Amino acid sequence: GEDVEQSLFLSVREGDSSVINCTYTDSSSTYLYWYKQEPGAGLQLLTYIFSNMDMKQDQRLTVLLNKKDKHLSLRIADTQTGDSAIYFCAATNDYKLSFGAGTTVTVRA
Amino acid sequence: EAGVAQSPRYKIIEKRQSVAFWCNPISGHATLYWYQQILGQGPKLLIQFQNNGVVDDSQLPKDRFSAERLKGVDSTLKIQPAKLEDSAVYLCASSLMGNYEQYFGPGTRLTVT
Numbered sequence: 001g002e003d004v005e006q007s008l009f010l011s012v013r014e015g016d017s018s019v020i021n022c023t024y025t026d027s028s029s030t031y032l033y034w035y036k037q038e039p040g041a042g043l044q045l046l047t048y049i050f051s052n053m054d055m056k057q058d059q060r061l062t063v064l065l066n067k068k069d070k071h072l073s074l075r076i077a078d079t080q081t082g083d084s085a086i087y088f089c090a091a092t093n094d095y096k097l098s099f100g101a102g103t104t105v106t107v108r109a
Numbered sequence: 110e111a112g113v114a115q116s117p118r119y120k121i122i123e124k125r126q127s128v129a130f131w132c133n134p135i136s137g138h139a140t141l142y143w144y145q146q147i148l149g150q151g152p153k154l155l156i157q158f159q160n161n162g163v164v165d166d167s168q169l170p171k172d173r174f175s176a177e178r179l180k181g182v183d184s185t186l187k188i189q190p191a192k193l194e195d196s197a198v199y200l201c202a203s204s205l206m207g208n209y210e211q212y213f214g215p216g217t218r219l220t221v222t
Contacts, residue, residue: 004151031209042113042200042213043152088151095140095204096165097211099151 002026002098006089011106018076020103022089025070029091032065034074037086037102046074046087081107111135113214115201121220127189130217134182134203140164142211143176143186144200152200158184159206191221 003025012018024032030051035043049056049063049072056063062075072091076083086102114133122128134141139160144152155174157165160181169176173192178184188195198216 035213040215042115042215043202045210045212048209090151092209095209096154096157097152099153101149101151 002029002091004089004091004098004100006087006100006103008101009104009106011108012079014079014081014107014109016079018074018079018083018105018107020074020076020087020089020105022072022074022100023070024072024089024091024098026091026093026098027067027070028093029070030093031091032063032072033088033090033092033097034061034063034072035088035090035099037088039085043088079105079107081109083107113201113203113212115199115214115217117217118215119218119220121222122191124193124221125190127187128191128219129185129187130199130201130219132184132186132201132214134184134201135212137205138203138212139181139206140204140208141178141184142202142204143184144202144213146198146200146216148197155186188219191219193221195219196221 033048034046060077064073084107089100090097141158143155146152158178176186200216201214202211
């Protein structure tokens with residue numbers, strides 16, 4: 001099955017950019033996602049990218065996809081305290097999502 | 110538009126007891142998923158329904174877990190009997206048929222003692 005790996009922790013200063021990285025193993029993955037999970041809450045779909053794209057921008061969020069290296073990243077511009085959460089990378093090629101373990105992002109003043 | 114609803118939000122049971130979780134998907138979403146999220150891990154798919162039929166239950170421990178989706182709307186996930194390792198958050202998600210965007214409910218946190 002698909003393996004998705006992420007770094008576990010990221011600490012960033014308020015106002016700086018955050019970059020969260022993810023690697024996956026299945027080169028046939030069609031869609032790649034970023035979800036956000038705040039304490040005690042479910043997963044919120046932030047953005048996703050189709051495998052034939054290499055970049056997608058949505059307000060403060062930029063997703064970069066390097067299909068050759070099977071590497072996905074999420075950049076959050078002007079990081080705010082409300083961005084503190086766990087961010088999950090996920091991949092699919094048949095509606096079944098395979099998730100990474102999540103990156104805990106802590107925003108410090 | 111109302112989101113995915115789940116209940117209860119929290120449940121504490123003793124091992125060997127049974128428990129059931131309920132999910133109401135977003136209106137019009139034909140596809141429904143149950144995920145198990147163990148602390149410190151990403152969600153893992155347990156079962157996927159399309160309307161009231163099972164599409165994928167390959168990772169559902171069928172000796173103790175069961176799920177149904179009568180009438181193709183609400184769904185119930187049951188565990189009987191529960192084990193300590195079943196302690197987790199159980200997440201329900203839904204999507205439009207043929208759509209890759211899955212929307213998640215708030216989850217049910219199960220603690221088995």
